[in-house]
Amino acid sequence: MDYWFDILNLVLIFSIFTISLNLLVGYAGQVSVAHAAFGAIGGYIAAYLSAKADCGFWTVLATGTAGAGIVGVVMSLPALRLAPEYLVLLTIAVSSIVLTIVGAVPALGGAYGMVADRAADLSPLSGGELLFPHQWVLPLIGFTVFTYLVCHRMGESAFGRVLRGIRDDEVATRALGCNIFATKVVVFGLTSAFAGLAGVLLYFYNQIASPSVYGLNVSLKIFAMTIFGGLGNFAGSILGAAVLQLLQPMLEKIVRLDPGHAFLIQLVIYGLGLVVLVRVRPQGLLPEGASLWHWRRRPQATPATVVETDAPAISPAGASPSRGAGQMDETILKVRGLSKSFGGIHAVRGLDFDLSRGRITALVGPNGAGKTTVFNLLTGALTPDAGSIELLGENVRGLPPDRIARKGMVRSFQDVRLFSRMTAAENVMLGIHEAAAEFWRWPSGTRGGENLVDLFLRPGEARRVEERARTHALELLHLVGLASFAETPAGALSFGQQKLVSFARLLGTDADVLLLDEPASGIDSRWVDGILDLVAFMRDAGKTICIVEHSLHVVERLADTAIFMELGRITAQGTIAELTRDPRLAEVYFGTV
Amino acid sequence: MWLQQVAQLAVAGVVNGSFYALLGVGFGIILGVTGRFHYAFALVFTLAAFVTSTLESAAGWPAALAAAAGLVVAALLGVAIERFIYRPLALFSGPLSLLTVFISSLGVTIAGVNLITLIWSAESRTLTLVPLISLQAGDVTFTSLDLFLVATTWALIAALALLLRATDLGRAIRAARGNPALARIMGTDPGRIYLVVFAIGSVLCGTAGILNGARFAVLPDMGDRPVVFAFVVAFLGGTHRSPFVIGIAGLFIGLVESLSGYWVTPQWTSLVVFTVLFAYLILHPLDLRALRTLVAAARLSTRRA
Numbered sequence: 001m002d003y004w005f006d007i008l009n010l011v012l013i014f015s016i017f018t019i020s021l022n023l024l025v026g027y028a029g030q031v032s033v034a035h036a037a038f039g040a041i042g043g044y045i046a047a048y049l050s051a052k053a054d055c056g057f058w059t060v061l062a063t064g065t066a067g068a069g070i071v072g073v074v075m076s077l078p079a080l081r082l083a084p085e086y087l088v089l090l091t092i093a094v095s096s097i098v099l100t101i102v103g104a105v106p107a108l109g110g111a112y113g114m115v116a117d118r119a120a121d122l123s124p125l126s127g128g129e130l131l132f133p134h135q136w137v138l139p140l141i142g143f144t145v146f147t148y149l150v151c152h153r154m155g156e157s158a159f160g161r162v163l164r165g166i167r168d169d170e171v172a173t174r175a176l177g178c179n180i181f182a183t184k185v186v187v188f189g190l191t192s193a194f195a196g197l198a199g200v201l202l203y204f205y206n207q208i209a210s211p212s213v214y215g216l217n218v219s220l221k222i223f224a225m226t227i228f229g230g231l232g233n234f235a236g237s238i239l240g241a242a243v244l245q246l247l248q249p250m251l252e253k254i255v256r257l258d259p260g261h262a263f264l265i266q267l268v269i270y271g272l273g274l275v276v277l278v279r280v281r282p283q284g285l286l287p288e289g290a291s292l293w294h295w296r297r298r299p300q301a302t303p304a305t306v307v308e309t310d311a312p313a314i315s316p317a318g319a320s321p322s323r324g325a326g327q328m329d330e331t332i333l334k335v336r337g338l339s340k341s342f343g344g345i346h347a348v349r350g351l352d353f354d355l356s357r358g359r360i361t362a363l364v365g366p367n368g369a370g371k372t373t374v375f376n377l378l379t380g381a382l383t384p385d386a387g388s389i390e391l392l393g394e395n396v397r398g399l400p401p402d403r404i405a406r407k408g409m410v411r412s413f414q415d416v417r418l419f420s421r422m423t424a425a426e427n428v429m430l431g432i433h434e435a436a437a438e439f440w441r442w443p444s445g446t447r448g449g450e451n452l453v454d455l456f457l458r459p460g461e462a463r464r465v466e467e468r469a470r471t472h473a474l475e476l477l478h479l480v481g482l483a484s485f486a487e488t489p490a491g492a493l494s495f496g497q498q499k500l501v502s503f504a505r506l507l508g509t510d511a512d513v514l515l516l517d518e519p520a521s522g523i524d525s526r527w528v529d530g531i532l533d534l535v536a537f538m539r540d541a542g543k544t545i546c547i548v549e550h551s552l553h554v555v556e557r558l559a560d561t562a563i564f565m566e567l568g569r570i571t572a573q574g575t576i577a578e579l580t581r582d583p584r585l586a587e588v589y590f591g592t593v
Numbered sequence: 594m595w596l597q598q599v600a601q602l603a604v605a606g607v608v609n610g611s612f613y614a615l616l617g618v619g620f621g622i623i624l625g626v627t628g629r630f631h632y633a634f635a636l637v638f639t640l641a642a643f644v645t646s647t648l649e650s651a652a653g654w655p656a657a658l659a660a661a662a663g664l665v666v667a668a669l670l671g672v673a674i675e676r677f678i679y680r681p682l683a684l685f686s687g688p689l690s691l692l693t694v695f696i697s698s699l700g701v702t703i704a705g706v707n708l709i710t711l712i713w714s715a716e717s718r719t720l721t722l723v724p725l726i727s728l729q730a731g732d733v734t735f736t737s738l739d740l741f742l743v744a745t746t747w748a749l750i751a752a753l754a755l756l757l758r759a760t761d762l763g764r765a766i767r768a769a770r771g772n773p774a775l776a777r778i779m780g781t782d783p784g785r786i787y788l789v790v791f792a793i794g795s796v797l798c799g800t801a802g803i804l805n806g807a808r809f810a811v812l813p814d815m816g817d818r819p820v821v822f823a824f825v826v827a828f829l830g831g832t833h834r835s836p837f838v839i840g841i842a843g844l845f846i847g848l849v850e851s852l853s854g855y856w857v858t859p860q861w862t863s864l865v866v867f868t869v870l871f872a873y874l875i876l877h878p879l880d881l882r883a884l885r886t887l888v889a890a891a892r893l894s895t896r897r898a
Contacts, residue, residue, distance in 0.1 A: 031692075078875035084691075088630075089828045090874050092821060093867045100864040216821070224696045231689075264707045271704025275678060275697045282686030282693045 003249075005133035011238075011245045012140040013201050016147045017222045018229060018237035020194030023151045025223075026231035026288070027160055028187045029167025031084050033219045034075075034091035037098040038192040039199025040214030041068040044102050046200040047114040047209040057120050057204070064200035065193050071098075072192020076185045095216050103211040113210025120204035136205060143201060144238070147194055152234050153456065154190075158429070158449035158466055163187060164232075165419055165430050172417040175379060176431040177405035177509055178450075182443035186452065228277055230284025239285050247273055288421070328358035332544040333378075333409070333513055338387035340377055347373045348568045351387070355513060360535065360545045362559035362576075366589055369565040371548045372414070375515050379411045380404045391513065406435060406445075411515040416502045420491030424482060424501045427490050428473035431508035434465055476504040480534060496527040503534055514538060516547045520554045532557055564589070595855075597732040602851045608739045610847020611746040612801060614840035616819055617826025618750055619797030621839045625832030626770040626790045629679050630691060632698035634798055634823055635816030636705040641667040641799030642806035642815065643713055646720040656722050664799045671795025672788050674701060680784070702816075710813040718811040720803065742804050746840075749797060753836045756793075766790060770833060798823075822846065825870055 021035050042064035049055045049063060075094050079087055102108050109115075119129045122139060130136050154160055165173035166180050174180050203209045221244070229240020251266045331354045338351040348370045355361055363371045376382040378389060380401040389397045396404050410431075418427050434447035444450040448465025455462050477483050480500040485493060490501060499519070506514055519535060520528045535558055539545055549555050555562060556576050564572040564579055566588070572579055579585055616634075623631050645663030648654040654662070682697055683690040726737040757763035768776040769786040777783055805815060826846055830839030846866055853865035 093870045096867045104860040227692050227696050264711045267707040268704045271700045274700025278693050278696045279682050
């Protein structure tokens with residue numbers, strides 16, 4: 001019987017690894033093949049403290065977990081800016097560094113590792129010393145459930161929504177005011193801490209900490225378990241750990257082999273099994289959104305069919321007024337001397353312009369004039385070389401995009417950049433933040449489930465904020481005429497509908513200044529009117545709007561003033577009528593109007 | 594005295610570095626063109642060495658013929674893995690294909706390496722490519738095999754660079770690397786290019802495996818460490834760069850590893866390598882941008898002058 005308990009225990013310990021790795025890879029999209037190395041940090045801290053400092057089980061467990069978490073935070077700092085394939089490399093490097101250090105330091109036992117001189121002792125909890133596999137089962141179930149609950153709470157909340165945003169489109173997530181760096185640091189730290197916890201448990205369970213127990217191939221095995229279980233699904237992670245961990249003993253029982261070669265043949269079958277399993281179910285055993293218990297699915301994760309409807313029915317009547325209750329025509333954004341060059345090319349030079357509340361300004365000009373660069377500079381996606389950007393009297397030049405978004409200037413993207421695997425409502429909710437300045441609202445600086453304190457310690461508050469966000473998101477979707485598509489994955493909507501969702505998302509941020517990149521391009525002409533009505537409504541609601549648009553029809557209908565750009569400079573400013581009267585401009589840009 | 598020691602370490606560094614360069618170039622062209630995270634590189638590496646060793650020591654073939662047979666087997670294995678495992682899997686798993694290909698590659702390696710152990714046993718085997726002669730240049734000693742390794746490596750890298758630059762096939766490969774969709778429109782079949790690239794990468798990998806077997810020993814787990822170095826070198830050099838750039842990255846890694854042996858004991862040298870790599874990853878987004886601005890500024894000022 002102890003044989004099966006032993007396997008069960010290993011499944012449980014590896015589940016702690018896979019669940020936490022899934023939060024990192026499946027939710028946050030950060031690929032790591034160093035998970036076992038973080039286990040090594042926990043395991044070796046545990047081994048060293050119990051041998052040299054005579055610490056009890058719980059002290060050792062806490063220290064090992066915290067130690068791995070701290071190293072995880074340190075690793076996250078260089079990881080913040082890296083593309084996924086470089087992240088694989090970085091984590092391989094971290095894994096090698098950790099294993100080399102523990103394998104080369106004589107005090108840690110070198111290549112042989114450290115053998116434990118005592119069993120795990122749960123006291124003051126009942127249960128005492130854990131000497132046999134069956135005694136381990138309950139405590140390990142406890143640790144696994146704890147890991148599951150914490151990771152599930154983080155994954156399936158406002159915090160998890162930000163993680164999935166980072167995974168699917170980092171730039172768009174940032175542009176909606178989410179502090180992605182802090183979120184990544186937290187998720188790296190926490191998942192590493194859980195790996196450390198599993199490492200400590202593995203040390204006490206095996207009674208040894210050695211470099212091979214936590215080697216790169218163990219990290220790869222954990223990675224394979226997680227992918228095979230299903231990314232973005234924690235139940236799948238447990239299942240993945242169980243299936244791959246059970247594959248070997250099952251083979252041992254089923255296939256009767258010449259004992260001399262049995263082990264090798266099992267490994268061959270194991271390897272082939274991996275190839276076959278991933279071929280049969282590339283999405284994993286339980287894909288994102290699938291549930292083990294009901295086989296019920298959340299709205300399909302993959303775009304199914306395009307839902308096409310009639311032109312949008314914009315219903316601004318029931319809309320909630322924005323905070324922009326200030327005076328119309330008040331100057332909101334003041335740009336002076338804005339310049340940016342790439343190498344020797346001056347993309348934007350010495351731009352001066354103002355944007356006022358309740359006014360729509362169009363940025364027009366031929367391709368390559370630098371219009372989109374201006375948006376990138378204003379929102380912090382690019383850092384200006386010179387000049388100032390004053391938003392409501394405060395210079396925001398040089399601030400990161402998420403800070404600028406939270407200060408009240410957001411942009412839309414020409415190619416909308418919705419999160420196609422999230423529902424329309426979730427897309428809008430990702431832009432809705434209730435700002436809170438208290439330092440402990442960490443890591444997001446917002447109220448509700450996006451900060452871990454509210455998420456774990458004030459669940460009522462987190463729930464109320466989430467409900468408010470959902471209600472507001474539904475209002476906004478109603479406003480753009482898409483209330484009935486709230487639960488449809490954004491990827492299944494038509495391009496026009498996606499554009500409308502992206503406007504709802506912008507309104508959700510409650511920003512004063514909206515920069516719209518080609519709001520009407522790529523859309524059926526029936527839809528254009530609806531979208532223009534929406535932009536006009538936003539203006540009337542007190543927003544400050546700047547559009548980049550090629551369609552002269554749109555510019556004429558919407559814009560109060562236009563800024564004409566050529567080769568990075570403003571060459572004319574005024575009303576559309578004034579600009580079209582200028583013979584030179586008429587020739588170079590407007591053609592014969 | 595210390596100069597002689599450093600020179601000796603530098604020579605060892607060049608030899609190891611050339612070996613890493615060969616691995617990195619082979620892995621880099623596969624990853625750069627096909628986007629497959631080909632962990633089974635380790636299996637190709639090992640199998641080439643085993644086949645060569647068997648034909649050469651057991652069947653008594655001449656070394657050159659045995660090595661050629663080993664390389665053919667390596668190329669066939671690489672092409673078969675792409676054609677029958679990666680390609681259908683990638684088609685089937687869509688956007689997840691980077692991860693699923695990686696996992697399946699891992700499975701292939703585990704199965705293959707254990708199959709090799711079953712067939713050949715885990716015993717260490719030998720392989721003789723060239724008669725082993727100790728050579729001396731000044732105070733520095735090295736072997737004929739070291740010389741052969743360095744010459745073969747750089748000849749292969751030069752041949753690959755020439756192939757990519759000067760032939761139609763090379764242009765097609767570079768087109769597929771730069772923009773697969775466009776390459777398809779222009780009439781090259783990326784599927785066929787992928788097979789060719791796997792053949793090229795596997796021959797380079799197999800060469801490295803055979804050379805490694807001749808330097809040390811032929812063992813089933815001989816590919817475990819080299820595959821990690823292949824990743825490191827390919828990424829450090831940049832998978833979209835010329836083979837020479839990747840080769841120089843390999844040389845750099847070899848020299849760092851070897852020269853650090855002057856200050857630290859051997860078990861710490863890989864720590865030095867990975868710490869350098871770690872530092873590079875932290876710094877490179879910054880310094881590359883800074884460097885580019887600097888170059889642009891310099892160019893501008895010379896133009897003005």
